[in-house]
Amino acid sequence: MKATIVTIGDEILIGQIVDTNSGFIAKSLDKIGVEINEMLSISDDKKHILDTFAKLQNTVDLVVITGGLGPTKDDITKKTFCDYFEDKLVVDAKVEQHVIELIERVMNRPASQINKDQALVPSKCTVLHNQVGTAPGMWMKKENTVFISLPGVPYEMKYIVDQEIIPKIVREYDRPYIIHKTIITYGQGESLVAERIEDWENNLPNFIKLAYLPAPGRVRLRLSARGTDKKILETALDENVSSLNAIINDIIFGFDDNETIEVVLGQLMTQQNKTVATAESCTGGKIAQLLTSVSGAGTYFKGGVVSYATEVKIEVLGIDESLINEHSVVSGAVASAMALSVKKMMKTDYAIATTGNAGPSKGDSNAEIGTVFIALATPTELIVKEFNFGQPREKVVDRAVIKSLELLQKEILKNV
Amino acid sequence: MKATIVTIGDEILIGQIVDTNSGFIAKSLDKIGVEINEMLSISDDKKHILDTFAKLQNTVDLVVITGGLGPTKDDITKKTFCDYFEDKLVVDAKVEQHVIELIERVMNRPASQINKDQALVPSKCTVLHNQVGTAPGMWMKKENTVFISLPGVPYEMKYIVDQEIIPKIVREYDRPYIIHKTIITYGQGESLVAERIEDWENNLPNFIKLAYLPAPGRVRLRLSARGTDKKILETALDENVSSLNAIINDIIFGFDDNETIEVVLGQLMTQQNKTVATAESCTGGKIAQLLTSVSGAGTYFKGGVVSYATEVKIEVLGIDESLINEHSVVSGAVASAMALSVKKMMKTDYAIATTGNAGPSKGDSNAEIGTVFIALATPTELIVKEFNFGQPREKVVDRAVIKSLELLQKEILKNV
Numbered sequence: 025m026k027a028t029i030v031t032i033g034d035e036i037l038i039g040q041i042v043d044t045n046s047g048f049i050a051k052s053l054d055k056i057g058v059e060i061n062e063m064l065s066i067s068d069d070k071k072h073i074l075d076t077f078a079k080l081q082n083t084v085d086l087v088v089i090t091g092g093l094g095p096t097k098d099d100i101t102k103k104t105f106c107d108y109f110e111d112k113l114v115v116d117a118k119v120e121q122h123v124i125e126l127i128e129r130v131m132n133r134p135a136s137q138i139n140k141d142q143a144l145v146p147s148k149c150t151v152l153h154n155q156v157g158t159a160p161g162m163w164m165k166k167e168n169t170v171f172i173s174l175p176g177v178p179y180e181m182k183y184i185v186d187q188e189i190i191p192k193i194v195r196e197y198d199r200p201y202i203i204h205k206t207i208i209t210y211g212q213g214e215s216l217v218a219e220r221i222e223d224w225e226n227n228l229p230n231f232i233k234l235a236y237l238p239a240p241g242r243v244r245l246r247l248s249a250r251g252t253d254k255k256i257l258e259t260a261l262d263e264n265v266s267s268l269n270a271i272i273n274d275i276i277f278g279f280d281d282n283e284t285i286e287v288v289l290g291q292l293m294t295q296q297n298k299t300v301a302t303a304e305s306c307t308g309g310k311i312a313q314l315l316t317s318v319s320g321a322g323t324y325f326k327g328g329v330v331s332y333a334t335e336v337k338i339e340v341l342g343i344d345e346s347l348i349n350e351h352s353v354v355s356g357a358v359a360s361a362m363a364l365s366v367k368k369m370m371k372t373d374y375a376i377a378t379t380g381n382a383g384p385s386k387g388d389s390n391a392e393i394g395t396v397f398i399a400l401a402t403p404t405e406l407i408v409k410e411f412n413f414g415q416p417r418e419k420v421v422d423r424a425v426i427k428s429l430e431l432l433q434k435e436i437l438k439n440v
Numbered sequence: 441m442k443a444t445i446v447t448i449g450d451e452i453l454i455g456q457i458v459d460t461n462s463g464f465i466a467k468s469l470d471k472i473g474v475e476i477n478e479m480l481s482i483s484d485d486k487k488h489i490l491d492t493f494a495k496l497q498n499t500v501d502l503v504v505i506t507g508g509l510g511p512t513k514d515d516i517t518k519k520t521f522c523d524y525f526e527d528k529l530v531v532d533a534k535v536e537q538h539v540i541e542l543i544e545r546v547m548n549r550p551a552s553q554i555n556k557d558q559a560l561v562p563s564k565c566t567v568l569h570n571q572v573g574t575a576p577g578m579w580m581k582k583e584n585t586v587f588i589s590l591p592g593v594p595y596e597m598k599y600i601v602d603q604e605i606i607p608k609i610v611r612e613y614d615r616p617y618i619i620h621k622t623i624i625t626y627g628q629g630e631s632l633v634a635e636r637i638e639d640w641e642n643n644l645p646n647f648i649k650l651a652y653l654p655a656p657g658r659v660r661l662r663l664s665a666r667g668t669d670k671k672i673l674e675t676a677l678d679e680n681v682s683s684l685n686a687i688i689n690d691i692i693f694g695f696d697d698n699e700t701i702e703v704v705l706g707q708l709m710t711q712q713n714k715t716v717a718t719a720e721s722c723t724g725g726k727i728a729q730l731l732t733s734v735s736g737a738g739t740y741f742k743g744g745v746v747s748y749a750t751e752v753k754i755e756v757l758g759i760d761e762s763l764i765n766e767h768s769v770v771s772g773a774v775a776s777a778m779a780l781s782v783k784k785m786m787k788t789d790y791a792i793a794t795t796g797n798a799g800p801s802k803g804d805s806n807a808e809i810g811t812v813f814i815a816l817a818t819p820t821e822l823i824v825k826e827f828n829f830g831q832p833r834e835k836v837v838d839r840a841v842i843k844s845l846e847l848l849q850k851e852i853l854k855n856v
Contacts, residue, residue: 034649034651034664035651035653035662036463036466036479037466037476037477037478037479038466038467038470038476038620038664039462039463039464039465039466039467039468039470039476040467040620040622040653040662041463041653042458042459042460042463043458043459043462043463043479044458046455046459046481047452047455047457047458047459048455049455050452050453050454050455051454051455051456052455054454054455060453060454060455061453061483062453062480062481062482062483063452063453063459063479063480063481064478064479064480064481065462065478065479065480066478067477068651094630094652094654095630095631095634096630096631096633096634096652097634097641097650098649098650098651098652099652130830131629136631136632136635138631138634138635139631156830156831177654179831179832179834179835204454204456206456213547214510214511214512215511215512215552215554215555216552218511218512218513218554219552219554225513233450233514234513234514235450235451235484235514236510236512236514236515237451237456237457238510238593246451246456248450248454302725302746304725304728308728308729308731308732308733308737308741309718309720309725309726309727309728309729309732309744309746310725310729310732311725312720312724312725312728312729312746312748313724313725313726313728313729315724316724316725316726316746316748317724317834317837319798319799319800319801319833320801321724321748322748322749322803322804325724325748325749326748326749326751326752327745327746327747327748327749327752327756328725328745328746328748329743329744329745329746329756330718330725330728330732330743330744330745330746331743332728332732332737332738332741332742332743332744333738333741333742333743333786335742335787336717336742336743336786339785339786339787340743340745340785340786369755369756370749370752370755370756371751371755382735383735384735385735385736387738388738414546414572415572415595416595417735418595418733419595421733
């Protein structure tokens with residue numbers, strides 16, 4: 025089963041917003057064995073939309089479209105979608121009822137005609153219920169291709185994908201298995217890793233594909249197996265992962281199934297009943313923000329101090345001014361004192377602290393741009409590391425955040 | 441001048457990473473009057489790449505390709521790019537020198553053959569220098585279409601776009617003008633806004649296009665004018681913005697040229713020499729993180745406390761326990777106390793505080809999921825607001841963050 029994902033909207037084509045919908049849809053479909061052939065972003069233009077549908081007709085099994093379903097004049101997807109199937113728009117009574125209730129409840133006013141028009145759908149389509157918004161999803165088959173139109177608001181799109189589309193495909197279609205296994209390595213560049221595993225890579229069976237995914241500080245190796253016998257795929261993946269492990273055991277950091285480090289860390293900390301606090305300078309709150317992006321983070325994350333200004337380090341975290349004068353504010357000594365201070369202040373088992381110079385210009389220190397000190401206080405130890413993450417600013421912050429979480433994960437794994 | 445942006449990589453098609461490159465390239469090209477026709481993500485597959493190039497040939501002036509230029513076997517773009525032009529790969533001496541120096545300096549080891557192979561480029565291409573990585577950009581013209589291949593690592597791609605591609609296009613090609621003007625409204629949904637401005641919208645000249653961009657808590661109206669006479673476009677835009685202003689003055693919050701609120705706010709605070717601190721509960725550090733994502737934030741952002749756990753509110757921010765018991769931790773009283781406390785602690789002019797229940801389950805309070813209290817302490821006032829941002833978690837946090845920054849911006853604008 026092959027699919028193409030189409031996003032409609034000029035705001036994407038002029039770079040005003042980044043399309044995150046396609047990634048979410050791709051991940052959801054990939055998990056149930058639907059192969060994504062292409063992703064496409066096109067403009068809010070009737071001819072462009074119709075031409076695109078016609079080109080995709082019968083070349084893929086599924087076309088998932090997002091965007092352009094709002095109630096305003098510039099949103100032309102629904103009308104165009106309906107035209108493509110030579111159908112007419114009719115009111116869906118159930119959707120109309122839902123729209124009226126939603127507007128009254130959330131907006132505290134009666135639904136207007138423009139609101140009610142959200143309940144117009146092509147007469148032959150299958151309506152996909154949107155509990156969290158007014159624009160329903162629409163499922164329509166023409167010859168060998170199913171076209172699905174979804175609203176572009178991310179959480180509305182997600183609701184319909186999770187609650188309506190995925191269950192419907194699982195129920196109604198046969199699909200092959202696609203299994204991914206991702207191995208996280210760190211400390212060596214992709215070219216070095218590639219050299220070390222060259223023979224192993226050449227001996228992979230043809231139904232397993234390898235991809236290198238370099239990211240700040242680490243390289244992920246993704247193995248993807250595709251076929252109709254799940255058992256065979258799983259066995260082959262396990263065998264190849266274990267032979268890989270024998271070759272580069274020294275740099276393998278972990279495995280994941282597309283789980284982010286903050287999710288994995290959250291599970292570990294919950295299991296072990298440990299808590300953490302943060303004291304952030306150059307990372308500006310991003311470590312705290314990533315940790316709290318996981319629901320249930322309250323179990324292990326107690327809080328943090330963003331000590332961006334030097335005087336906040338002194339006055340809030342209680343860092344000795346003479347320590348700063350002696351070592352500079354970007355130093356291992358200050359990072360250590362920050363970690364110890366916030367750990368005591370928030371009574372946690374672990375504490376992470378960062379201080380550095382993310383650039384582009386120098387702040388309260390002469391440290392080279394890119395320099396970051398990370399300190400981790402554990403129940404029994406204090407670990408401090410110095411890094412130079414180069415440039416630009418966003419890369420320095422991102423690498424410092426990831427490295428901090430990796431340090432914490434590594435320490436916690438010692439207790440497993 | 442029309443362009444299509446193509447990203448190559450299975451990691452995008454299975455949803456393992458979100459493509460942010462296309463948005464950056466689109467924004468950069470749009471600014472210099474190049475129209476983006478489509479964006480396309482395709483797989484690391486030779487046939488798929490060649491077919492795509494052939495389809496685009498002579499339909500657009502420019503094809504910008506990212507991804508697949510790494511040194512590993514799964515990266516096949518360069519070889520395929522070269523095949524498409526029936527060219528052969530040759531060593532570029534200048535690139536080779538750069539690769540050797542970069543590897544030695546950053547990796548502290550001699551460059552391997554795999555590294556040096558990064559200097560292989562099609563013999564007829566124009567090399568685009570990549571100062572921050574090993575894979576050069578490649579510019580190649582065939583008939584009426586220029587094809588540009590760029591590395592997929594975002595900061596390498598950005599470097600080449602900013603330093604090489606944009607200057608080259610500006611130097612060598614005539615382009616029309618595309619001018620956007622975005623009006624930010626808040627407090628009313630897009631359907632209501634559309635009703636109010638219907639007549640005005642119907643009277644727009646045909647070279648001005650209107651788009652509605654709804655986002656949590658606000659609707660942005662984007663006007664795009666396209667033509668060859670910059671003066672005419674600017675005059676027409678100004679006239680229409682001012683007639684729009686006369687109609688919906690009560691909900692217009694500001695104007696921007698795609699600047700994010702944190703950038704606009706940073707400029708305002710720097711101009712006025714004001715400082716701010718944050719005390720965040722449900723937003724988990726995201727306000728601090730957004731503020732510090734702007735370079736130069738140290739001038740106005742002093743720091744923050746992420747008081748996720750109730751005991752951190754009590755022990756670090758010094759919130760009275762009886763206040764929490766009386767009003768609940770999710771209350772206007774607690775938000776106010778948090779703002780006042782952090783303002784005093786960090787000696788700032790303004791302070792923002794958030795406390796709420798982002799869900800999916802309830803925490804240390806019985807407040808309904810989605811409830812958020814935001815407090816803003818100014819030099820002379822204390823403002824507290826209650827919101828219900830609904831669900832899911834990420835939407836609650838995002839809306840609370842944006843609303844907080846908007847409140848701050850509104851107060852600061854009073855002094856302008």
